[in-house]
Amino acid sequence: MxxxxxxxxxxxxxxxxQLLLLEEPDVLCPRCRGTFAVIRGRLCEMCGxxxxxxxxxxxxxxxxxxxxxxxxRALVKNRSVYLYNDWMKDVVALWKFxxxxxxxxxxxxxxxxxxxxxxxxxxxIVPIPLSPERLHERGFNxxxxxxxxxxxxxxxxxxxxxxxxxxKKSRRERLETDNPFFLxxxxxxxxxxxxxxxxxxxxxxxxxxxxxxLLEAGxxxxxxxxxxxx
Amino acid sequence: MYIPPSxxxxxxxxxxxxxxxxxxxxxxxxxxxxxxxxxxxxCEQPGLINTARGWRCVRCGNDDPYLFASFPCAxxxxxxxxxxxxxxxxxxxxxTRLVHAALPLPYGRYEAPLSWDGELSAAQxxxxxxxxxxxxxxxxxxxxxxxxxxxxxxxxxxxxxxxEEGWRxxxxxxxxxxxxxxxxxxxxxxxxxxxAVWHGGxxxxxxxxxxxxxxxxxxxxxxxxxxxxxxxxVDAFPYSVEPMLEYAVSQARKERSSLIYLTATPSRAWxxxxxxxxxxxxxxPARYHGxxxxxxxxxxxxxWRKRLERGRxxxxxxxxxxxxxxQGKQAFLFVPHIDELETVVRLLQRVDARIVGVHAEAPxxxxxxxxxRDGRVPLLVTTxxxxxGVTVPNIDVAVLGAEDRIFTESALVQIAGRVGRHAAFPxxxxxxxxxxxxxxxxxxxxxxxxxxxxxxxRGLLCS
Numbered sequence: 284m285x286x287x288x289x290x291x292x293x294x295x296x297x298x299x300x301q302l303l304l305l306e307e308p309d310v311l312c313p314r315c316r317g318t319f320a321v322i323r324g325r326l327c328e329m330c331g332x333x334x335x336x337x338x339x340x341x342x343x344x345x346x347x348x349x350x351x352x353x354x355x356r357a358l359v360k361n362r363s364v365y366l367y368n369d370w371m372k373d374v375v376a377l378w379k380f381x382x383x384x385x386x387x388x389x390x391x392x393x394x395x396x397x398x399x400x401x402x403x404x405x406x407x408i409v410p411i412p413l414s415p416e417r418l419h420e421r422g423f424n425x426x427x428x429x430x431x432x433x434x435x436x437x438x439x440x441x442x443x444x445x446x447x448x449x450x451k452k453s454r455r456e457r458l459e460t461d462n463p464f465f466l467x468x469x470x471x472x473x474x475x476x477x478x479x480x481x482x483x484x485x486x487x488x489x490x491x492x493x494x495x496x497l498l499e500a501g502x503x504x505x506x507x508x509x510x511x512x513x
Numbered sequence: 514m515y516i517p518p519s520x521x522x523x524x525x526x527x528x529x530x531x532x533x534x535x536x537x538x539x540x541x542x543x544x545x546x547x548x549x550x551x552x553x554x555x556c557e558q559p560g561l562i563n564t565a566r567g568w569r570c571v572r573c574g575n576d577d578p579y580l581f582a583s584f585p586c587a588x589x590x591x592x593x594x595x596x597x598x599x600x601x602x603x604x605x606x607x608x609t610r611l612v613h614a615a616l617p618l619p620y621g622r623y624e625a626p627l628s629w630d631g632e633l634s635a636a637q638x639x640x641x642x643x644x645x646x647x648x649x650x651x652x653x654x655x656x657x658x659x660x661x662x663x664x665x666x667x668x669x670x671x672x673x674x675x676x677e678e679g680w681r682x683x684x685x686x687x688x689x690x691x692x693x694x695x696x697x698x699x700x701x702x703x704x705x706x707x708x709a710v711w712h713g714g715x716x717x718x719x720x721x722x723x724x725x726x727x728x729x730x731x732x733x734x735x736x737x738x739x740x741x742x743x744x745x746x747v748d749a750f751p752y753s754v755e756p757m758l759e760y761a762v763s764q765a766r767k768e769r770s771s772l773i774y775l776t777a778t779p780s781r782a783w784x785x786x787x788x789x790x791x792x793x794x795x796x797x798p799a800r801y802h803g804x805x806x807x808x809x810x811x812x813x814x815x816x817w818r819k820r821l822e823r824g825r826x827x828x829x830x831x832x833x834x835x836x837x838x839x840q841g842k843q844a845f846l847f848v849p850h851i852d853e854l855e856t857v858v859r860l861l862q863r864v865d866a867r868i869v870g871v872h873a874e875a876p877x878x879x880x881x882x883x884x885x886r887d888g889r890v891p892l893l894v895t896t897x898x899x900x901x902g903v904t905v906p907n908i909d910v911a912v913l914g915a916e917d918r919i920f921t922e923s924a925l926v927q928i929a930g931r932v933g934r935h936a937a938f939p940x941x942x943x944x945x946x947x948x949x950x951x952x953x954x955x956x957x958x959x960x961x962x963x964x965x966x967x968x969x970x971r972g973l974l975c976s
Contacts, residue, residue, distance in 0.1 A: 381604065382604040383582070383597060402908070417574055418587045419587060419588060422584065422587055422588055422604065423585060423586065
């Protein structure tokens with residue numbers, strides 16, 4: 284078998300356990316797999332970032348969020364699978380910007396595990412949408428690609444207006460810009476628990492914008508599962 | 514060439530001239546593109562075609578089933594296959610359309626474009642004449658020139674002749690470094706001729722000029738563009754193992770065009786074809802300075818991998834390194850793989866902390882190579898990435914584990930070719946430390962000896 288990322292041949296049967304339980308072999312070679320940094324250890328209760336041993340249980344960023352009356356309660360929690368190391372930056376660039384869709388398979392197992400661990404079947408899955416323009420440009424929505432990995436169906440309840448690429452704005456600017464999301468066709472959301480799916484959690488503004496729309500429509504609580512915590 | 518006046522080139526055709534690109538990459542309104550296709554001034558092709566084996570990418574020629582995947586495409590609303598091989602140039606999927614201009618635009622002629630006042634050696638002059646004739650006759654020719662023969666200058670008369678005819682010349686090479694290094698030399702040699710440089714980081718990529726220097730990757734943009742196609746280092750990784758680059762060349766040249774291959778180490782199949790007269794070749798067996806090529810010496814070093822595991826280098830290898838350090842003579846030490854490189858560097862740094870290692874994935878590669886050039890690093894441990902290109906005046910070279918599969922005849926000839934490049938220091942030591950001589954090693958040595966003999970016979974050596 285050849286590695287999905289580096290294309291070099293490797294032996295996909297890594298253990299007896301895997302062989303006996305007929306687990307799907309890894310699509311990555313051990314070298315590539317090992318270069319991803321999985322978030323493991325003490326987490327910020329709120330945003331799921333890795334914390335120092337002695338730090339308080341909520342990180343400084345999230346404390347700042349919680350002080351904000353408008354935004355403090357928008358999100359119950361975020362959990363992410365990976366750190367945003369240089370390797371991850373390259374892989375995300377290849378996947379999202381070059382458009383190598385199939386790379387999403389490399390995230391399948393850890394992403395599903397994280398979903399089961401932190402959320403579960405009683406959460407409704409809603410991927411963060413792209414604007415129609417961006418979707419046409421990329422050809423696919425990376426958040427939807429992640430949502431497809433999960434064992435439950437996902438719901439396209441949100442839509443998005445076209446705006447400037449976010450990465451070019453500062454946190455302040457992003458906070459103050461109008462909410463790009465609005466509701467698409469949806470059933471009554473009353474009392475529903477919703478988990479938003481996205482590729483990267485950076486400042487948290489995107490998922491909070493989306494969460495606000497869903498809460499205003501009656502959702503009970505909104506969390507987020509993201510691939511990367513930047 | 515006759516161009517009907519009614520199709521007086523539109524800005525779109527002028528912009529696209531010589532390129533074949535996905536339709537969505539054209540910076541023109543889609544209506545304009547559609548109209549141009551309608552009138553026949555642009556041609557459209559599917560991005561992927563279905564063959565008996567499966568998909569084939571029309572841009573890069575990939576037909577390896579493993580290098581295709583599919584995705585739910587938002588553009589066409591169905592499950593779309595795409596080519597994973599040439600993604601860096603923008604994704605080609607089964608709903609992509611490639612467009613190119615139906616007719617190439619004519620080009621102006623240049624009178625006496627060459628202003629290079631250097632002088633060719635006798636061997637170079639002879640080869641240059643053969644290349645020029647092949648270009649004028651639009652034939653294929655292999656230029657088999659030893660490392661340090663001065664291949665670039667050999668091309669100048671041929672390129673000048675092509676430019677006088679009003680032809681377009683494309684030179685492709687697998688390495689970005691080579692493109693960057695060649696650009697100023699060509700600019701100086703042909704000061705009045707517009708030159709476009711195509712590599713991943715250049716804004717000029719895709720721009721057609723009478724003279725184009727391109728990496729083989731970027732060459733995928735060109736379609737039926739060149740009357741003269743020159744391919745440098747055909748044997749170099751990745752060209753020899755990459756059918757894509759061969760495909761790129763076949764698409765980029767015009768149907769009637771010359772094709773000039775430059776190589777120091779043709780593959781065995783090519784060497785055979787040349788010997789049997791099945792391929793046209795001109796051989797330059799001597800370096801420009803007229804000194805013979807340094808001949809590699811084989812030295813057995815036992816089971817060096819085992820010794821490395823125990824944290825030691827074979828004694829003869831170690832003392833070879835110590836000698837260089839004492840003499841203050843710079844050296845390359847080649848090892849087969851990255852893992853071994855790391856161990857060897859660690860061991861040698863105990864002797865001299867300035868010693869560094871470089872490999873393909875090392876982020877500080879360029880810095881280390883520069884430090885070596887500047888003389889701040891006495892010994893550079895490296896994998897085969899440095900087997901060509903890097904030229905430092907007065908050095909010795911050793912290979913640890915010359916029996917490894919990675920050291921083919923061509924790789925070993927290239928490695929030996931690092932030594933004695935400069936006229937002031939034409940000699941030097943080339944040592945292959947091995948744990949069992951291989952036929953590739955023997956072939957490499959024979960290759961070098963044969964070239965020296967040939968050079969002597971033709972009276973090309975100065976001593």
